[in-house]
Amino acid sequence: MIASKLKEAILCLRPGLVTLKYPFQPHPPEEDFRGYPEVDADKCIGCGGCAAVCPARAIMIQDIDQNTRRIVRLLERCIFCGRCADVCPEDAITMTKQFELSSDMGREDMESECQVFMATCQRCGRCYEPATPLDRIMQPGFRHDEIKRGGQDSPYEPVKPA
Amino acid sequence: MTFAINIGLALLLGPLLAGVVRKMIRARVHSRQGPPIVQPFYDLFKLLGKEDLESGPGLVLRYAPMVAFAAILAAALLTPMGLRPPLGGYGDMIVFTYFITIAVVGVIMTGLTSASPYSMLGAGREIMMHLIVEPVLIICLVTAAIKCGSLLMWDMAASNYVNGPSISMVVAAVALFLALQAQIGKLPFDIPEAETEIMGGPFIELSGPKLALFQWAFFARQIVYASVLAAIFIPWGTGFALPWNIAAHLLKVIVIILLVGLIDVVNPRLRIDQAMTYFFGVIFVALVGMGFALIGA
Amino acid sequence: MSAQQLGESVKQRFGDKVISFSVPQPDQLYLTVTSDSIVPVAEYLYKDQGCRFIINSGTDRRQQRGKFLITHFFAQDKEKFYIAVHTEVDEDEPQIDSITPSVPAANWSERETRDMVGVVPTGHPDPRRLVLSDDWPEDLFPLRWDVEHGVKPPSVEGVAPERLAPPEGASVVPIGPYFPVLEEPAYFRVFVEGEEVVGADYRGFYSHRGVEKLGCSVLTYNQIPFIAERICGICGFVHSCSYCQAVERAAGIEVPPRAEYIRTIMLELERIESHTLWLGIAGHIIGFDTVLMQTWRMREPLMWLCERISGNRKTYGMNLVGGVRRDIKPEIYDDIRQVLTDIEREWQELYDAIPGDSTLMARLQGTGILPTEVARSLGAAGPTARGSGLAIDVRVDHPFAAYDRLEVTKCVYDGCDNLARTLVRLDETVDSIKIIRQALQDMPEGPIMAEIDEEIPAGCEGMSAVEAPRGEVFHWVLTGTENRPERWRVRAPTYANLQNVPPMLEGNALADVPICIGSYDPCFSCTERMEIVDVNSGQVRVYSQEEILNGDYRRQDD
Amino acid sequence: MVDADLLIAALVLLVAGAIITTVIARYRRLCGYVAFVTALIAAIWVTMVAWQALTVGPVQARVPLLTITELGSPLLFVVDQLSAVFLLITALIMVCTTLFSMRYILIYERYSLARYYPLLLLFFGSVISVLSVHNMLFFLHFWEFMTLTSYVLVVFHWVNPDSGPAGLRYFIATHVAMVCMLIATIIVYRQVGSLEFAAVREAIAELTVTSPATVHLILALFVVGFATKAGILPFGFWMPDAYPAAPTAASAAFVGTMCKLGVYGIVRFFTTCLPLSHFVTTWGIIIAVLGTISIFIGTITALQQTDSKRLLTFHAIGQTGYMWLAVGLGLALLRISPAVATLALLAGLFHTVNNALFKPLLFLNAGAALYRTGTRDMDKAGGLMAIMPVTAVTAIIASLAIAGIPGLNGFVSKWLIFQSTVVGGFELPVFVFLGIVAIFISAVTLASFLKFLGMLFVGRLHVSPEVERREVPLTMVIPQVTIAIFCVLFGVLPILVMRHLYTAVSAILPSGYSPAFASLFGTSPLTVNLSLSGAPAGAWGPIVILVAFAGCLALAYLIFRMGGARTREVPMWLCGEEHDFAEVRYPVHSFLLTFNRYFAKIYPSIPFAQLARPTAVLKLLDIDRWVYDPMFRALRWIMRGMSASHTGLPQFYMLWMIVGAALAVIVLFSMAGGL
Amino acid sequence: MFKELCQKAFPKSLWVYHTNTGACNGCDIEVIDVLTPYYDAERFGIKLVGSPRHADVLLVCGPVTRQVVPALKRLYDAVPDPKLVIAIGSCAVGGGIWFDSYNIVGGADTILPVDYYIPGCPPRPEAILHGVAMALGLVEKQVEPVHLKQLPDRPESIPVESETP
Structure with a gap:
């Protein structure tokens, strides 16, 4: 028994110290990591394809007026699947390697908004050619006015901090 | 001065050594960096500043941690730590074991007062472990007492230093070492606390300063038990001149604690019935040692 | 016998009780039987043919056919095919004979069907609620098409759940819902005497998130793999894979x-x-x-x-x-x-x-x-x-x-x-x-x-199983309109394994309970993906070992 | 200057009290007052006599009360140092139990108090008498009288179905023992024709030469007799049934006095009536081994109990075992090592004294709990500290004392016992092993009392809703507090007690035999510095250590307060779900079950209870039906009649005594006549 | 003075109670991963405890389901002050993919006062460490609200001044 325990201890000691120095030294993720989805507002044509495919329905569209379409992304719901980047016809969305997204503010920090000028191409669902026919059918559920911040209307009372 | 040495060793060396074990033994076997060596002190101080939640009748629950803490310190005052213990003239090994027992009573009372099923289970396990581990300590100490003809712990240490090793003392030392793991609540015998089974057992309902006192008492308990083993059963160095005998004692204690830490880290927790079967064996070993002592070996 | 042969044999045996059967692929057999013959058919499959019961499923087809569709799934492991036994029950009389007395493994899933679509299994030995939360309304069945996916009934205070009382002389040690070694909330009531476990009781479904409802009401075919993956964070790929295979089978991709x-x-x-x-x-x-x-x-x-x-x-x-x-x-x-x-x-x-x-x-x-x-x-x-x-x-x-x-x-x-x-x-x-x-x-x-050039036609069905690290994951998809399935049924392996826990715990030391539960590698989130918690009834359901085992099994050594 | 006449006065007073309480039994409260006042006055007188005996020297009555010339046996009351120690205990217990009874006995609403107070007072009277005669004949008489009175107290609560069999078992066991002692006495009497203790000594001295086997027989018969009374296993099998059956105050009285008489008898008989010879050594070892068996079985079995009084009774068996171990050790070493023998006897006596304090106290605690909650089952009541803080604190003191926690009296005597076993082990190694068992069982005792405390007193309140939520009445609190104070006092100042006990021990040993007190226990007034053969062997300085401990406590408190933590009340954490406390309360029998399983069969179920199995011999063997029941019914009938007429009951038992005496006299006469 | 000492020790010794409020296990596993050799959160004095009474930090993973709400409230109450609540994973931060399901109440902050949010599905162990380090004051926050706008006359985007919390 003692022999087997000693053997175990030696086995355990063999790898040596493996602890990474993170957060004091960076430890970047692998090449194709799906981190923070960054939007290049210049490229966005406001087609809404991203909103249509987002499984978490974290991207929402709102037409403020004839010329302006507001695309709201709630990072608090984002599951970092990268489908938006896949389907974006203009490659306006890229999945960056940024993963250090912690915040002490919650929702306020987690929101990103992009107002797209739609002068030439309103109601632009036509411009967007989805990747597969399966994505072709438009769904209810990605319009800002439909979902809003859905799910926050909790029937329960929150606990008050002391 | 011996007062200061004994109390100081128990109160400061205990957490410090625990930190060393965590960093040097535990973390090393886990292949990781581990916490700072003074981490136990951070933990203790943090706990002292935390809110004290009371979930049961107050009186016993409030004072049991203090009693346990004080009992360990009192036991430390009776323990030879390289020098004649400060209270050695007023209490012998039986007094010592009973003070250790008071600490256990403190733990158990805490568990019983909390009255949660986990703490009751923990208290029951604590009692059973005590029942089965305490005899080993007593038999070993009696063996030493028979060898030296006195029950005073300093006499035992001195006499064993003078007379040198004997079969009975070696057997007793082995038995005591086998029981040490359980006495200071380390794996595979941390059954009463069993964080993953009963969530800390008797301590489940404790928070803040009460928990801190218990933790501190347990750190001190390591030193006390290791000191008994080191001073009485491994008497090498006891007769050195003043600074050196303490240094020798410290060295022995540190080695013992590190060994205990190593065993702790390569074992799973046993079940209470398995532990009891094991300790019946250890008691038998200890009794053999005492038998040797009785026939003079 | 092969799927085709089995289908014929069932047809022969039960005559016109079997409305139809089809074998679209050699490993899939679909039977449709009348609602009064479900028990004998299930018995025949389970006892005579040695098939393994997997799960059952309830589908609200009142819109299409004015009926509820109840499907029992079996596996014939030796001959390598799966069997789906469809039964339709009237919307006015949502009842079906329970097969649990003959097929004990059907216990949970029948109750789940009752909770979710409101089809009552008559003769079920333990007809209590399984999935929905304590304060969910009794008459609200989340998987019915006319119930909105995001419906949030008001909370109800002080719902006293009904629990199994411990045997004489034993006390209850609650393991969960928050217990250090259960990474997920699950509530075992362990009855102990000393350190020995003399019985156990389980209340789960703390992690019920309503995956199937989302899949059938909001998400599209290609959004579902992502939510399927999040049924379980450890074996997520298994679920998305199984789902995709089921759709592929249904659509013939x-x-x-x-x-x-x-x-x-x-x-x-x-x-x-x-x-x-x-x-x-x-x-x-x-x-x-x-x-x-x-x-x-x-x-x-x-x-x-x-x-x-x-x-x-x-x-x-x-x-x-x-x-x-x-x-x-x-x-x-x-x-x-x-x-x-x-x-x-x-x-x-x-x-x-x-x-x-x-x-x-x-x-x-x-x-x-x-x-x-x-x-x-x-x-x-x-x-x-x-x-x-x-x-x-x-x-x-x-x-x-x-x-x-x-x-x-x-x-x-x-x-x-x-x-x-x-x-x-x-x-x-x-x-x-x-x-x-x-x-x-x-x-x-x-x-x-x-x-894929064409849209997936509605009304096709596909079964698919995948061996997850914890066991067999089974998905069934019934395709629908609007680019989403009409019904998507998931069975995680822990769903089956968890029903084995109470009989296993008995006789063990309490100290072994965590490792015993752990040895199943339980994944409550998988299990509870679609169970819903009934909020209005004011009652929690629990099942005893006897109830789960239907009273026919006791440890030999006691 | 007082003399033994005061003792006689006390006895008379007790008898008078018995008569008065019989008469006024209908006035239930008044009856209690009368009994208490009687007991108090008698106790004061007894204390005066005993104190004088202890400090000055033996006290003797001026004239014998009664002399049976044919037997050469005068009834002369003599109080020597040994008796004095026991008399002092008896006095204290007498006062405390009668005071406790005043309110306690009122819970037995439907029972006539004529069957309680008179018998209790007579019981104490007989105990005092047993302790102060030096004549075998009267010793046995009073012994029997004590048995009979206590028997009626055991069956007081006769409606209880356990009560009858328990009483019967007690009755038969003690009378078999009585027969043993009687036979032994007869053998002795045939040798010398006198029953004075001194004469017995001569007789046995002769027999050691002529017929050693007879000596062994005599010793065996006496040991069996005393063991039965003391509750030493296997002879004390009646105890676990009888003690819980009696009203708790009576149980406390039994355990504080009667149970201790077994020890007194052994010490008295082996030192006063026995010449120093190898018989003493042999029988010392036997006694010690019997004691250790009791320690082990009694205490381990106690650990398995769920009934508070039954638990305490098994502990009484175990604790008496400690005394026997120490006394046996002392006797065994009498010829070998005077110092160790003195130490061991002193340890045994000290433990007896201590036990006579905390054991009755525990019974009173259990009684208080029973009074308040109406149940002895610890599963049905618990956490009483919340409503009965004083009782709970005294229970904690008593429990820790019996478990031998330093600073309380139990520790000192256990410490002395353990010291003597280790030191005695140098001479006779077997004692080291007995000592190890003793110290192991000391831990078991602790475990058991932590269970008792944990289930019944500390913890969360768990009582049925109709229980009144307040402390027991003052008359029940005072006795508990009084005894608890003694427990602490004896624990903190052991050396003072030990000086007196040393007097008692050295008085019964041959003069000049015991080493001087200072050479044994050191000269310090505060510390016991035990030294045997010159070298220091052990030390216990309660004051110094406790001051240091208090210092450590203060340090702990400072640390506790250091962070300035606030407190907040929260519900119990049960992993998130809500539970009824009754449901998650850990049942008593579950506690320590794993350990208990190892020793589940250690206390065999007694065959006595299984006699009535085969139907053919059922009636024949059903002693309950054809011996006990008619007798009991008759007894009940008589009692009822007597309590109805407010008279006669004590006399009835006087009659018993006289009949018994006459019987013995006839037997002895016939033997003297050379049968 | 001692009081200050005790307060200073708090961030150096964070004992963590890990709560799953209906998560898929992904975050739970990553939380445990943070304690394992490569990431070793014990460097910062972080350790998992079994009883909420001992905890300083409540790690909440997963969307809050209806059934756990009462238990979660009790749990929060059972943790002694001062305490931190950290929501880990998108589900706990804002309900994640489940936010509008019938049995989901929402993110952790619909029930508890959350102090720190660590999004991710599941967050990498490094991300969790980053969040913890942020709580300890070792690193800076890296996210802020983004408001982009295309203007009709100037097609390049300019950031709108970010809202201050």
């Missing part, structure tokens, strides 16, 4: 072979991840943190590898209907092999160390005994079944993806205890490494995504 190999490799990588993870957690449960640390240290390069292949450490997001999103680039092959070699070496060392470790053996051997016959009657799956001597493994019995081209070994032990279950997982890990190596070697070139 041919998946390119390279995509099949990629799925296979990811499944096996996930299995290694899961088994190493489990071993660490098991070590942690019995207080052996070194095992946790070292196995997870071994596992970490694998996580990095997965991050490199898929872009995320877990929830890879690889699957879509018709194939996979990402290719495994040939330049990664060697990295995969390297990681596997490292794991294999360390795993072998671990394997050699375990039998000599008497303290570890003391905790594993002879504890948590699940006898073979109980495991069979309650439908245990995966390592739990294989540790109890049941040789079932979907990869061999019902090959999917590329498994028909690869060499897979069933790892079966008949120790029935925690040790057997541990050894099954240890063996499987080694086997998985071999499978991946072989798959990497054989991997064909070609596209990774099928070309």
Whole structure:
């Protein structure tokens, strides 16, 4: 028994110290990591394809007026699947390697908004050619006015901090 | 001065050594960096500043941690730590074991007062472990007492230093070492606390300063038990001149604690019935040692 | 007999009670029977034909046909096919005969169907609520089409749940919902006398998130793989894979072979991840943190590898209907092999160390005994079944993806205890490494995504099972309009395994309860994905061992 | 200057009290006052006599009360140092139990107090008498009288179905023992024709030469007799049934006095009536081994109990075992090592004294709990500290004392016993092993009392809703507090007690035999510095250590307060779900079950209870039906009649005594006549 | 003085109670991963405890389901002050993919006062460490609200001044 325990201890000691120095030294993720989805507002044509495919329905569209379409992304719901980047016809969305997204503010920090000028191409669902026919059918559920911040209307009372 | 040495060793060396074990033994076997060596002190101080939640009748629950803490310190005052213990003239090994027992009573009372099923289970396990581990300590100490003809712990240490090793003392030392793991609540015998089974057992309902006192008492308990083993059963160095005998004692204690830490880290927790079967064996070993002592070996 | 033969034999035996049967693929048999003959048909399949009950499903088809569709799923492992037995019940009289008295494994799923679509199983031995939360309204059935997916009934204070009382002289030790070794909320009421467990009771479904409702009401075919993946964070790929296969079967989509190999490799990588993870957690449960640390240290390069292949450490997001999103680039092959070699070496060392470790053996051997016959009657799956001597493994019995081209070994032990279950997982890990190596070697070139030009027609159905690290994952999809399934039914392996827990706990020491529960590698989130909590009734349902076992099983030694 | 006449006065007073309480039994409260006042005055007188005996020297009555010339046996009351020690205990217990009874006995609403107070007072009278005669004949008479009175007290609560069999078992066991002692006495009497203790000594001295086997027989018969009374296993099998059956105050009285008489008898008989010879050594070892068996079995069995009084009774068996171990050790070493023998006898006596304090106190605690909650089952009541803080604190003191926690009296005597076993082990190694058992069982005692405390007193309140939520009445609190104070006092100042006990021990040993007190226990007034053969062997300085401990406590308190933590009340954490406390309360029998399983069969179920199995011999063997029941019914009938007429009951028992005496006299006469 | 000492010790010794409020296990596994050799959160004095009474930090993973709400409230109450609540994973931060399901109440902050949010699905162990380090004051926050706008006359985007919390 003692022999087997000693053997175990030696086995355990063999790898040596493996602890990474993170957060004091960076430890970047692998090449194709799906981190923070960054939007290049210049490229966005406001087609809404991203909103249509987002499984978490974290991207929402709102037409403020004839010329302006507001695309709201709630990072608090984002599951970092990268489908938006896949389907974006203009490659306006890229999945960056940024993963250090912690915040002490919650929702306020987690929101990103992009107002797209739609002068030439309103109601632009036509411009967007989805990747597969399966994505072709438009769904209810990605319009800002439909979902809003859905799910926050909790029937329960929150606990008050002391 | 011996007062200061004994109390100081128990109160400061205990957490410090625990930190060393965590960093040097535990973390090393886990292949990781581990916490700072003074981490136990951070933990203790943090706990002292935390809110004290009371979930049961107050009186016993409030004072049991203090009693346990004080009992360990009192036991430390009776323990030879390289020098004649400060209270050695007023209490012998039986007094010592009973003070250790008071600490256990403190733990158990805490568990019983909390009255949660986990703490009751923990208290029951604590009692059973005590029942089965305490005899080993007593038999070993009696063996030493028979060898030296006195029950005073300093006499035992001195006499064993003078007379040198004997079969009975070696057997007793082995038995005591086998029981040490359980006495200071380390794996595979941390059954009463069993964080993953009963969530800390008797301590489940404790928070803040009460928990801190218990933790501190347990750190001190390591030193006390290791000191008994080191001073009485491994008497090498006891007769050195003043600074050196303490240094020798410290060295022995540190080695013992590190060994205990190593065993702790390569074992799973046993079940209470398995532990009891094991300790019946250890008691038998200890009794053999005492038998040797009785026939003079 | 083959699927076709079985269908004919059922038809012959029950005559016009069998409305129709079809065998669209050789491994799928669909039977439609009248509602009064469901019990004899189920008995015939379960008892005479030796089929294994998987789950049942309730579908609200009042819109289309004015009826509720109840489907019981069976597996015929020897002949490698699955059976779906459809029954339709009237919307005015939502009742169906319970098959639980003859097929004990159907206990939970029938109650779930009652909770979710409101079809009452008559004659069920334990007709209490299973899934919905304590304060969910009694007459609100979330899976009915006319119930909105986001409906949030008001909260109700002070709902006193109904619980099983402990036997005389025993007291209750609550294990959960928040218990340190249960990573997820689940509530076991363990009845103990001293340290010995004399009974147990389970209230689960704390993690019920309503996946199936979302899948059937909001998400599209290609959004569902992502939510399916999040049914379980440990074996997510299994769910998305199984879902996609089910849709592919229903729509008749041919998946390119390279995509099949990629799925296979990811499944096996996930299995290694899961088994190493489990071993660490098991070590942690019995207080052996070194095992946790070292196995997870071994596992970490694998996580990095997965991050490199898929872009995320877990929830890879690889699957879509018709194939996979990402290719495994040939330049990664060697990295995969390297990681596997490292794991294999360390795993072998671990394997050699375990039998000599008497303290570890003391905790594993002879504890948590699940006898073979109980495991069979309650439908245990995966390592739990294989540790109890049941040789079932979907990869061999019902090959999917590329498994028909690869060499897979069933790892079966008949120790029935925690040790057997541990050894099954240890063996499987080694086997998985071999499978991946072989798959990497054989991997064909070609596209990774099928070309899909047409929309998926409504009203088709597909069954698919995948061997998850914990056992058989089963998905059934009934296609619908609006680019989403009309019904998507999921069975996770833990759903079956969890029903085995109370009988297994009895007679063990309380100290062994965590490791016993842990030895099933329970994944409550999988199990509870679709169970809903009924909020209005004001009652919580619990089941006793007797109720689960239908009173016909007691431990022999008591 | 007082003399033994005061003792006689006390006895007379007790008898008078018995008569008065019989008469006024209908006035239930008044009856209690009368009994208490009687007991108090008698106790004061007894204390005066005993104190004088202890400090000055033996006290003797001026004239014998009664002389049976044919037997040469005068009834002369003599109080020597040994008797004095026991008399002092008896006095204290007498006062405390009668005071406690005043309110306690009122819970037995439907029972006439004529069957309680008179018998209690007579019982104490007989105990005092047993302790102060030096004549075998009267010793046995009073012994029997004590048995009979206590028997009626055991069956007081006769409606209780356990009560009858328990009483019967007690009756038969003690009378078999009585027969044993009687036979032994007869043998002795045939040798010398006198029953004075001194004469017995001569007789046995002769027999040691002529017929050693007879000596062994005599010793065996006496040991069996005393063991039965003391509750030493296997002879004390009646105890676990009888003690819980009696009203708790009576149980406390039994355990504080009667149970201790077994020890007194052994010490008295082996030192006063026995010449120093190898018989003493042999029988010393036997006594010690019997004691150790009792320690082990009694205490381990106690650990398995769920009934509070039954638990305490098994502990009484175990604790008496300690005394026997020490006394046996002392006797065994009498010829070998005077110092160790003195130490061991002193330890035994000290433990007896201590036990006579905390054991009755525990019974009173259990009684208070019973009074308040109406149940002895610890599963049905618990956490009483919340409503009965004083009782709970005294229970904690008593429990810790019996478990031998330093600073309380139990520790000192256990410490002395353990010291003597280790030191005695140098001479006779077997004692070291007995000592190890003793110290192990000391831990078991602790475990058991932690269970008792944990289930019944500390913890969360768990009582049926109709229980009144307040402390027991003052008359029940005072006795508990009084005894608790003694427990602490004796624990903190052991050396003062030990000086007196040393006097008692050295007085019964041959003069000049015991080493001087200072050479044994050191000269310090505060510390016991035990030294045997010159070298220091052990030390216990309660004051110094307790001051140090208090210092440590203060340090702990400072640390506790250091962070300025606030407190907040929260519900119990049960993993998130809500539970009824009754449901999750850990049942008593579950506690320590794993350990208990190892020793589940250690206390065999007594065959006595299984006699009535075969139907054919059922009637024949059903002693309950054809011996006990008619007798009991008759007894009940008589009692009822007597309590109805307010008279006669004590006399009835006087009659018993006279009949018994006459019987013995006839037997002895016939033997003297050379049968 | 001692009081200050005790307060200063708080961030150096964070004992963590890990709560799953209906998560898929992904985050739970990554939380445990943070304690394992490569990431070793014990460097910062972080350790998992079994009883909420001992905890300083409540790690919440997963969307809050209806059934756990009462238990979660009790749990929060059982943790002694001062305490931190950290929501881990997108589900706990804002309900994630489940936010509008019938049995989901929402993110952790619909029930508890959350102090720190760590999004991710599941967050990498490094991300969790980053969040913890942020709580300890070792690193800076890296996210802020983004408001982009295309203007009709000037097609390049300019950031709108970010809202201050």
